[in-house]
Amino acid sequence: MTATVPDKLEVTSPVTGDVVGIHHVHDADDVRAAVATAREWAQWWSDLGFANRRDVLDKWRGVLARRAAQLAEVVHQETGKPHGDAMLEVALAVDHLAWAAKHADKVLGRRKVSSGLLMANQAATVEYLPLGVIGVIGPWNYPVFTPMGSIAYALAAGNAVVFKPSELTPGVGVWLADALSEVVPDQGLFQVVTGYGETGAALCRAGVDKLAFTGSPATGRTIMAACAETLTPVLIEAGGKDALIVADDADVVAAADAAAWGAFANAGQTCTGVERVYVHEKVYDEFLSELTRRARELHAGGDPSAKIGPMTLPGQVDVARRHIEDAIARGGRAVVGGPEAVQGRYIQPTVLVDVPEDSLAVTAETFAPTVTVAKVRSNDEAVALANHTSYGLGATVFSRKKGMDLAARIRSGMTAINGVISFAGIPELPFGGIGESGFGRIHGPDGLKEFTYAKAIARQRMKPAIALTTFDRTEKAEQTMATLINVLHGGATQLPKLSRKDRRA
Numbered sequence: 001m002t003a004t005v006p007d008k009l010e011v012t013s014p015v016t017g018d019v020v021g022i023h024h025v026h027d028a029d030d031v032r033a034a035v036a037t038a039r040e041w042a043q044w045w046s047d048l049g050f051a052n053r054r055d056v057l058d059k060w061r062g063v064l065a066r067r068a069a070q071l072a073e074v075v076h077q078e079t080g081k082p083h084g085d086a087m088l089e090v091a092l093a094v095d096h097l098a099w100a101a102k103h104a105d106k107v108l109g110r111r112k113v114s115s116g117l118l119m120a121n122q123a124a125t126v127e128y129l130p131l132g133v134i135g136v137i138g139p140w141n142y143p144v145f146t147p148m149g150s151i152a153y154a155l156a157a158g159n160a161v162v163f164k165p166s167e168l169t170p171g172v173g174v175w176l177a178d179a180l181s182e183v184v185p186d187q188g189l190f191q192v193v194t195g196y197g198e199t200g201a202a203l204c205r206a207g208v209d210k211l212a213f214t215g216s217p218a219t220g221r222t223i224m225a226a227c228a229e230t231l232t233p234v235l236i237e238a239g240g241k242d243a244l245i246v247a248d249d250a251d252v253v254a255a256a257d258a259a260a261w262g263a264f265a266n267a268g269q270t271c272t273g274v275e276r277v278y279v280h281e282k283v284y285d286e287f288l289s290e291l292t293r294r295a296r297e298l299h300a301g302g303d304p305s306a307k308i309g310p311m312t313l314p315g316q317v318d319v320a321r322r323h324i325e326d327a328i329a330r331g332g333r334a335v336v337g338g339p340e341a342v343q344g345r346y347i348q349p350t351v352l353v354d355v356p357e358d359s360l361a362v363t364a365e366t367f368a369p370t371v372t373v374a375k376v377r378s379n380d381e382a383v384a385l386a387n388h389t390s391y392g393l394g395a396t397v398f399s400r401k402k403g404m405d406l407a408a409r410i411r412s413g414m415t416a417i418n419g420v421i422s423f424a425g426i427p428e429l430p431f432g433g434i435g436e437s438g439f440g441r442i443h444g445p446d447g448l449k450e451f452t453y454a455k456a457i458a459r460q461r462m463k464p465a466i467a468l469t470t471f472d473r474t475e476k477a478e479q480t481m482a483t484l485i486n487v488l489h490g491g492a493t494q495l496p497k498l499s500r501k502d503r504r505a
């Protein structure tokens with residue numbers, strides 16, 4: 001830990017500027033000690049088995065649900081987001097915890113698999129065992145929902161967790177761990193280490209068995225490099241530049257409503273927020289007028305009627321301003337908002353049109369309540385433009401009849417049809433991206449398996465009819481094996497007969 005890192009972390013409310021918490025800055029020794037404690041608890045937790053672990057996690061869920069308003073208040077204080085938005089993320093996180101606890105046994109427990117004909121004398125099983133200690137590094141924009149996507153699933157899979165929350169939201173992390181301590185007194189199963197990037201870097205090097213990171217692609221690269229030193233596997237949930245497609249047969253009013261919420265909710269600080277909209281020319285004018293009307297009805301502020309809160313990270317204000325100014329300098333127009341929409345920590349909803357596809361507002365994550373809207377000549381053009389990005393996190397399609405077809409052609413980890421960001425609230429669906437948006441999955445069966453390793457066991461049930469894995473293998477056994485393999489797989493060498501039509505296709 002360098003001398004320039006302060007030893008106290010002071011958190012101020014983005015709304016009032018008041019100090020809302022002072023936390024310890026954990027150094028590399030503290031982090032190593034937390035991981036060592038977690039390792040002791042990991043064994044106990046793993047030995048408890050699925051049913052007992054579920055019991056503990058269900059009790060923790062009960063505490064979170066009963067005190068949801070209190071937790072939402074901590075989220076509001078640290079991020080500035082409206083209370084209702086904070087409640088939404090708490091509710092979704094609790095639901096994920098319930099799903100992970102309930103389904104861990106079925107998804108990960110030991111099950112028999114076929115041993116095949118050549119190894120018919122064997123009984124084969126597969127099960128998914130906990131890795132041990134999982135390091136989780138989280139962001140500030142959804143300080144409960146996002147890290148719980150790793151924490152809940154890692155715990156349900158039988159691991160202990162050491163969590164490094166964002167320096168902007170350490171109180172949320174501490175609150176979550178304290179709530180578990182009410183169920184398991186003095187627990188070291190889920191610990192929180194608070195601090196800046198240095199604390200996170202120390203966690204990468206503290207001997208964890210996997211590191212689950214959510215944050216920007218740039219930090220993701222640094223984390224991968226640190227974890228590479230010890231071959232520690234990583235899960236990267238990074239940013240996005242999600243597109244919403246409005247097809248020619250879309251319910252335009254519903255699409256505009258979803259675009260407004262997807263772009264402006266949480267002040268646009270959502271990894272799967274809508275940042276680009278591609279609208280079929282047939283419905284463009286109607287869509288733009290609906291979106292514009294909705295955007296004008298909203299305002300960002302600290303008053304109770306404001307549905308949009310402040311920018312949590314002060315530096316993000318400059319990013320948004322740069323993207324808006326760049327779009328306008330390159331021929332774009334702001335039909336709502338614009339450069340004057342940036343007012344201190346608040347950014348009023350901004351709708352940009354005629355923005356060149358190579359400008360910052362279209363290519364880079366803005367993470368603010370701004371959205372670009374472009375007219376396209378066909379649904380195919382919309383898909384091509386939506387896919388023209390280095391990111392690949394989420395996407396949205398509005399179409400009455402072609403939703404499935406269009407959704408399947410979008411290169412993204414998740415896609416919502418006729419709704420927005422809905423996939424994040426469905427516990428059984430995997431969540432994660434491709435490209436610059438990262439790799440690995442949280443949520444659902446994939447999310448549980450992400451924090452385990454597959455364990456294969458082959459048990460000999462009887463002596464084999466033909467002994468293959470011995471130096472005593474006979475010539476007859478080899479002939480039988482050759483005959484068997486030919487009978488089983490020889491037909492596959494026949495070339496399939498293709499018709500002329502098939503060949504042309």
Ligand code: NAD
Binds near residue numbers: 137138164367432
């Ligand atoms: P960030 O990358 O700045 O920080 C994320 C975390 O990494 C913080 O806890 C930070 O302290 C820590 N960190 C910083 N430097 C580190 C280092 N060298 N080593 C280890 N840890 C380090 O991101 P942020 O500003 O907190 O979050 C915003 C970003 O997160 C956006 O890009 C957003 O799209 C993304 N995000 C993605 C998802 C998703 O699920 N894909 C969800 C929410 C947010």
